[in-house]
Amino acid sequence: MSEHLMQTYARLPVAFTRGEGVWLYDENGDKYLDALAGVAVNGLGHAHPKLTKALCAQAGTLIHTSNIYRIPAQEQLADKLCALSGMDRVFFCNSGAEANEAAIKLARLHGHNRGIDNPAIVVMEKSFHGRTLATLSATGNRKVQAGFEPLVGGFVRVPFGDADAVAQLAARHNNIVAVLVEPFQGEGGVQIPEAGYLDKLRAICDKNEWLLMLDEVQTGIGRTGTWFAFQHTHIVPDVMTLAKGLGSGVPIGACLAHGVAADAFTPGKHGSTFGGNPFACTAAMTTLNIMVEEGLLENALKIGAFIRETLSKELGQVPGVKEIRGQGLMIGIELDKPCGELVKLALAEKLLINVTADNVVRLLPPLVMSQDEAALLTDKLAALIWAWLN
Numbered sequence: 001m002s003e004h005l006m007q008t009y010a011r012l013p014v015a016f017t018r019g020e021g022v023w024l025y026d027e028n029g030d031k032y033l034d035a036l037a038g039v040a041v042n043g044l045g046h047a048h049p050k051l052t053k054a055l056c057a058q059a060g061t062l063i064h065t066s067n068i069y070r071i072p073a074q075e076q077l078a079d080k081l082c083a084l085s086g087m088d089r090v091f092f093c094n095s096g097a098e099a100n101e102a103a104i105k106l107a108r109l110h111g112h113n114r115g116i117d118n119p120a121i122v123v124m125e126k127s128f129h130g131r132t133l134a135t136l137s138a139t140g141n142r143k144v145q146a147g148f149e150p151l152v153g154g155f156v157r158v159p160f161g162d163a164d165a166v167a168q169l170a171a172r173h174n175n176i177v178a179v180l181v182e183p184f185q186g187e188g189g190v191q192i193p194e195a196g197y198l199d200k201l202r203a204i205c206d207k208n209e210w211l212l213m214l215d216e217v218q219t220g221i222g223r224t225g226t227w228f229a230f231q232h233t234h235i236v237p238d239v240m241t242l243a244k245g246l247g248s249g250v251p252i253g254a255c256l257a258h259g260v261a262a263d264a265f266t267p268g269k270h271g272s273t274f275g276g277n278p279f280a281c282t283a284a285m286t287t288l289n290i291m292v293e294e295g296l297l298e299n300a301l302k303i304g305a306f307i308r309e310t311l312s313k314e315l316g317q318v319p320g321v322k323e324i325r326g327q328g329l330m331i332g333i334e335l336d337k338p339c340g341e342l343v344k345l346a347l348a349e350k351l352l353i354n355v356t357a358d359n360v361v362r363l364l365p366p367l368v369m370s371q372d373e374a375a376l377l378t379d380k381l382a383a384l385i386w387a388w389l390n
């Protein structure tokens, strides 16, 4: 391994040279079943022929021009995302952290416009919003923050899933302008709040004139079986952020806004050199079109339910397995002790999985996964977890 990379990752000793669908091939030609999809990025699987074709054509036409000029591909993608979500306007950037930075700036600007000159944003314990200074400050995980103090101020933290705790803040703070929350927490251990949580947050935000800002960087773009996780409810957020699955691996992030929030930014208030360039927008638009053509939302619901049911049958009664939970193809298996070493054991079995929050095995398979491939996954994984626990 090169000595010239900053040591930000403890990488596994494997490198992939090509992929096809849910399969990745390493330098020896060995084949791995991918149940992580580049951390919820490769929804279409690897080397999807239609995406490859569209990207090759776009690369040969125009990659980048800058936001100094109109970008038709960006305008079309904004129209499409608004049609799918019910939002009004989109700002494009290049990652999830940047999308959340845009949301945080938007909320502060909205606050200042309303005469609140020290605006605060409510955030959650165990949340993850990114690695930039503002987003790591919003993140509810000390490991992400340690060593980077002083943190960015202006965040008020409450437990995830506790709408009453949010409601109670209204009496204690007169400078709150927004609530930033993941509909289902990803890095925090695939945490699914009680039904009605988002509806309650929506009502609290309406009552207090706060913006409801959903971080759908991981849950968005079909991951949970709807385009966006909030579509499992009847609410619409004021702000929503996207990234991971949007460009199928071509970096693109988006901050969408609805209603009054959509008018907060005016020229000069925010920007991005690369954001929404023709290449990235082609990747995203093609991804969305392929998802419709191939019925990937329905597939995520069906295959997700199959994986959870199968794992529940095989592991539900096994001592050491606390809970099997998830929504669509965002699945967590919580064990009663830290289980990071399962990642290496799975790798040896040619299976790619992830462990988050110390003791939660996380599956984020490509949305194109077939039932046969899902059965392979559950067979291998159940055997592995069973053996490790016994």
Ligand SMILES: *Cc1c(COP(=O)(O)O)cnc(C)c1O
Residues within 6 Å of the ligand: 094, 095, 096, 097, 098, 100, 128, 129, 130, 131, 182, 186, 187, 215, 216, 217, 218, 219, 243, 244
């Ligand atoms: C991954 C993730 C981010 C950060 O995205 P980057 O593209 O790595 O900056 C933010 N929020 C959530 C919920 C995520 O899962």
